[in-house]
Amino acid sequence: MNPNMPLWRRLFTPPVFEDEDKTRTGRTLHTILLIMLGSTLFAYFSLIFDFALVRLIAISTIVVIELVSFTILHSGRVKQAALTLCSLSWLVLVAALTVTGGVDGSAMPVQVLIVLIAGLILGGSTGLIFAGLSTLAGLGMMIAELNGVLP
Secondary structure (H helix, E strand, O other): OOOOOOHHHHHHOOOOOOOHHHHHHHHHHHHHHHHHHHHHHHHHHHOOOOOOHHHHHHHHHHHHHHHHHHHHHHOOOHHHHHHHHHHHHHHHHHHHHHHHOHHHOOOOOHHHHHHHHHHHHHOHHHHHHHHHHHHHHHHHHHHHHHOOOOO
16 A cells, blocks of 8 residues: 555555455454444534443444554454454443443344354354354343342
């Protein structure tokens, strides 16, 4: 990629590598990151109508994770970028759900997206690991809710 290219243009240009498979995977992850970044920035605007500090912190953290994943991706480390995106986003999501709404939280279905991204980019076995972790986290939140530990 041309280092003289403006930053905004580099952000929208998918990476190209010598390995065709790596380029395909990188382009897929790049598209996912752009969609996630757009959705996350849209979520910032929703805070105007329904402000919550926990939501602001979670959204801000996700934006940082997405930008870090972009940087890692464009440095040529596609799998590391995907692992960073999936694992850190999953942790932030579980933490936010634990604090805000548990299993009834509106962000609970987002775990499915993280599992799908992990499976698509990192492979089926990694997707299954994230699915298992999400199931355990959901079960833990459900038990905590039943026992009155979560709000």
